[in-house]
Amino acid sequence: MIEAQSLSKRYGAKTAVDNVSFTVQPGKVTGFLGPNGAGKSTTMRMIVGLDRPTDGAVTVNGKPYPRHKAPLHEVGALLDAKAVHTKRSAYNHLRALAATHGISNKRVNDVIELTGLGPVAKRRVGGFSLGMGQRLGIAVALLGDPQTLIFDEPVNGLDPEGVLWVRNLAKGLAAEGRTVFLSSHLMSEMAVTADHLIVIGRGRIIADAPITEIIAGQDKIRTLVRTDQPEELRRELENRETTFTQLEPDLLEITGRDPRSIAEAALARQILIYELTPRQSSLEEAYMELTRDQVEYQSQAIDQPEAPVPAAEATLISGGGKSA
Amino acid sequence: MSTAAPAAQEPRSSGAGRVTFARVLRSEMIKTATVPSTVILLAVSFAVMVGLGALVAWGTVQLVNDPAAGPPGGLGASAQSLAYDIPASGLPFGQLLIAALAVVLIGSEYTTGMIRSTMVAVPTRTPALLAKTLVTAVISFILGVLAAFATYLAAQPILSGSDLDFGLDADGVLPSIINTGTVLALIAVMGVAIGALLRSTAGGVVTLVGALFVLPIITGLLSGLADWVVDAERFLPSSASAALVATRVQPEAFNQAEGGLILAGWAVVLLAAAVVVIKKRDV
Numbered sequence: 160m161i162e163a164q165s166l167s168k169r170y171g172a173k174t175a176v177d178n179v180s181f182t183v184q185p186g187k188v189t190g191f192l193g194p195n196g197a198g199k200s201t202t203m204r205m206i207v208g209l210d211r212p213t214d215g216a217v218t219v220n221g222k223p224y225p226r227h228k229a230p231l232h233e234v235g236a237l238l239d240a241k242a243v244h245t246k247r248s249a250y251n252h253l254r255a256l257a258a259t260h261g262i263s264n265k266r267v268n269d270v271i272e273l274t275g276l277g278p279v280a281k282r283r284v285g286g287f288s289l290g291m292g293q294r295l296g297i298a299v300a301l302l303g304d305p306q307t308l309i310f311d312e313p314v315n316g317l318d319p320e321g322v323l324w325v326r327n328l329a330k331g332l333a334a335e336g337r338t339v340f341l342s343s344h345l346m347s348e349m350a351v352t353a354d355h356l357i358v359i360g361r362g363r364i365i366a367d368a369p370i371t372e373i374i375a376g377q378d379k380i381r382t383l384v385r386t387d388q389p390e391e392l393r394r395e396l397e398n399r400e401t402t403f404t405q406l407e408p409d410l411l412e413i414t415g416r417d418p419r420s421i422a423e424a425a426l427a428r429q430i431l432i433y434e435l436t437p438r439q440s441s442l443e444e445a446y447m448e449l450t451r452d453q454v455e456y457q458s459q460a461i462d463q464p465e466a467p468v469p470a471a472e473a474t475l476i477s478g479g480g481k482s483a
Numbered sequence: 484m485s486t487a488a489p490a491a492q493e494p495r496s497s498g499a500g501r502v503t504f505a506r507v508l509r510s511e512m513i514k515t516a517t518v519p520s521t522v523i524l525l526a527v528s529f530a531v532m533v534g535l536g537a538l539v540a541w542g543t544v545q546l547v548n549d550p551a552a553g554p555p556g557g558l559g560a561s562a563q564s565l566a567y568d569i570p571a572s573g574l575p576f577g578q579l580l581i582a583a584l585a586v587v588l589i590g591s592e593y594t595t596g597m598i599r600s601t602m603v604a605v606p607t608r609t610p611a612l613l614a615k616t617l618v619t620a621v622i623s624f625i626l627g628v629l630a631a632f633a634t635y636l637a638a639q640p641i642l643s644g645s646d647l648d649f650g651l652d653a654d655g656v657l658p659s660i661i662n663t664g665t666v667l668a669l670i671a672v673m674g675v676a677i678g679a680l681l682r683s684t685a686g687g688v689v690t691l692v693g694a695l696f697v698l699p700i701i702t703g704l705l706s707g708l709a710d711w712v713v714d715a716e717r718f719l720p721s722s723a724s725a726a727l728v729a730t731r732v733q734p735e736a737f738n739q740a741e742g743g744l745i746l747a748g749w750a751v752v753l754l755a756a757a758v759v760v761i762k763k764r765d766v
Contacts, residue, residue: 208606209599210765225606229500242599244518244591251517252600258510259604260500299600303500 160185160338161206161307165215168201168362175201177362178215183340185306188333190353190370191342192446198362199342200238203311206340207236219307231260235300236309240292240316245285249276249295252284257302270298275324289316297325307338314348326352346446350374358446382418384411385434386425392432395424410434504610511614515622520587525622528580529630532573536634539572540641547645564731566647567656570635571663571728575696577630578724581623581667582691585674588619590684602766609758616675616754623671627664635660655730658739665743666724669750670695673720676753679761695721720749 161183168176176198183189193199204210206217208225216223219234227233243252253267271280274294279287284295293316300308310329314322329352333339343349349356349370356373358366366373386392389411393403396416404412413421418437425432515521547562589612592598605611635651642648651657670691678687702716716722717737726732726742737745 204765207603209602211763227606229502230606231604232500236603238599238603239596242596242603244514244595244597246518246520246591247514247597248517251513255510255513255517256600256604258513259502259506261503261506262500 160221161217161219161309161340163202163206163215163217166202166205166212166217167214168198168205168210169213174362176205176212179359179362179364180215181357181364181367183307183338183357184355185338186333186336187354188329188339188341188352189355189357190349191340191357191359192344192346192349192353193342193359193365194344197359199344199359200311202359203236203238203309203340203342206309207234207238209238229260229303231256231262231303231305233303233305234307234309235303235305236311237293237296237300237313238309238311240289240296243284243292243295246283248281249284249287249298250280252295253298253302256299260303262302266302266304270301273301274298290318290321293317293325294321297328305337308332308340310339310341312342312344314343314345322348380417381412381414381438382416382421383434383436383438384413384421384425384432385409386411386430386432388430391428392421392425392430395428395430396421412438502605502607502610504614507605507610507614508617510604511611511618514615515588515618518588518591520591521584521622524580524584524587525626528577528584528626529633531580532577532630533633533637535573535576536569536631537637537641540566540569540638543569543647544641544645547647562645563647563649564654566638566642566649567653567659567730569638569642570631570656571659573630573634574627574663574666574724574728577627577663577667578670578695579692581626581670582674582695583688585619585623585671586678586687586691587684589615589675589678590682590687593678593682594684599766608761612675612679612758612761616672619671619675620668624664624668627667628661631660631663659728659730662727662739662743666727666746669746670720670724672750673753676750676757679757680753694719695724718745720746723749 163179163181166176166179167174179198179202191199191202201210202217205212206219206224207230208223218224219227224230224234243249247255250267250271253270254264257263257267271277274297276291276294276298279291284292287295293313297310297313300310308329310325313325313329317325326348329339329341333354341349341352353370356366356368356370357364358373383406384392387409389405389409392411396403396413400415402414404414406412418435422432422435424430543562543565546565592601601611602608635656639648649656651660673694674687674691677691678684681687681690698719699716699721702712702719705712706716717735723737723742723745726737727739727746729736729739729742732738736742
């Protein structure tokens with residue numbers, strides 16, 4: 160279990176983590192989600208004592224990390240895959256870290272097998288791909304067979320097979336009753352891996368809830384409707400709560416009305432509709448909604464040409480991004 | 484899916500898996516042995532020190548055989564005492580290379596990011612730094628003694644032609660051989676401390692080499708300006724090292740024990756500063 164109380168970290172005038180409190184529970188995968196620069200890595204570095212909090216405190220299993228007598232048996236951390244001497248082999252890297260806790264060479268070989276590093280274990284880490292570096296980082300985290308695992312962006316640079324492996328590993332570790340704390344800026348990855356989600360933006364916690372609740376929390380019902388008479392349907396349904404987006408000439412996205420009331424209105428006006436698809440808001444949309452104002456590095460829209468564009472084409476362009 | 488989690492496992496290591504200084508020391512030994520730069524620098528240091536010593540032996544013989552080259556009236560008895568200094572004569576190059584090795588051993592942890600893995604494994608930090616210091620110092624001591632002894636052996640056949648060969652029991656020779664190791668060990672401590680303070684290989688090497696080899700040049704140039712410069716010069720690491728390996732105490736110089744204390748003072752002050760700083764600093 161990881162407990163952070165009023166945790167803050169400031170670098171000069173810049174506040175990286177701002178008065179953050181949360182608890183990461185054992186037995187489930189807790190996702191730590193936020194845009195780049197939101198304070199995820201800084202928070203994780205404070206958990207394992209690499210960075211000293213400016214204010215507040217964070218404990219692992221009831222104690223600050225540096226107070227544990229056998230820290231690698233308490234917490235396994237993958238913070239960055241680059242925390243390795245490039246001239247040393249993966250095997251020797253693991254052996255050196257294992258030695259600090261008297262961990263046997265057998266365990267070193269076990270984690271090498273477990274992470275699929277066998278064929279490259281005796282090679283210098285400097286020549287590793289990012290994916291192999293991540294696997295080595297995970298091997299280090301697993302070395303002490305710890306009760307708590309912290310993975311910072313573990314799927315970065317992994318191939319699809321590796322992504323799946325990390326996902327199953329995280330779930331498996333949580334199913335054994337361990338605490339698994341996993342950061343990512345990839346919402347899609349969190350949606351399939353995490354049970355609980357802590358969303359951070361600009362150093363502040365924006366949401367801390369089970370993942371189902373976060374997705375359901377976006378309570379706007381959206382429905383895709385395909386009809387030859389979109390304008391007439393629109394007039395029929397128009398009120399203050401309902402908004403319309405014309406995705407294609409015959410395709411409307413209607414927000415704020417349930418599918419049944421849309422169908423009833425169409426039936427009453429004899430409007431033919433040949434598609435009626437309720438859309439659940441994805442975690443991605445929930446996340447964008449939550450972090451809209453919290454993104455540190457916001458990309459600017461590229462200026463559209465001023466020249467007049469035929470109406471139908473303009474609709475297509477503006478709808479292009481949404482139909483995915 | 485994982486809500487019905489089994490109870491947390493019992494701790495599988497009841498005290499057995501604790502971090503102890505002996506274990507951290509073992510970890511640092513593995514680290515030191517498994518980077519190529521260690522072996523290369525040690526081999527080069529040994530070869531250069533012995534090679535240079537042999538060259539000095541040959542030069543001494545030339546000096547004795549050619550009275551015109553030496554001071555008026557010949558070297559006389561002082562030729563023998565010059566020969567006693569030969570085992571430690573490779574020391575300046577040894578200092579240069581061991582300074583580089585010590586700084587590289589810790590500096591490369593910072594430049595590669597390895598230091599973060601080290602400090603997650605040993606979050607109290609001080610044991611990791613002290614263990615690295617100890618390993619580096621012991622290696623340097625052994626290298627110094629072996630190189631000086633090998634130089635002694637290599638010099639004897641060269642010197643014997645002029646009847647200048649001598650035994651290990653000659654005045655101050657054995658202490659000089661052992662103190663070659665002591666000097667390198669203390670330089671290694673300074674190197675690790677400076678590397679940790681500066682977190683950079685290049686900066687650390689430049690700083691330490693500057694302190695060892697450039698400071699004496701500067702004090703030499705300034706010595707005419709004030710008496711205190713001359714006094715201060717005797718406390719420089721370079722002067723202390725020279726006093727430590729001297730087979731006979733030079734006029735106005737410190738003796739071996741005093742030289743050793745001064746050099747150890749430098750090492751301890753730098754190491755203490757490094758301990759304080761790494762304990763506080765974010766990694």
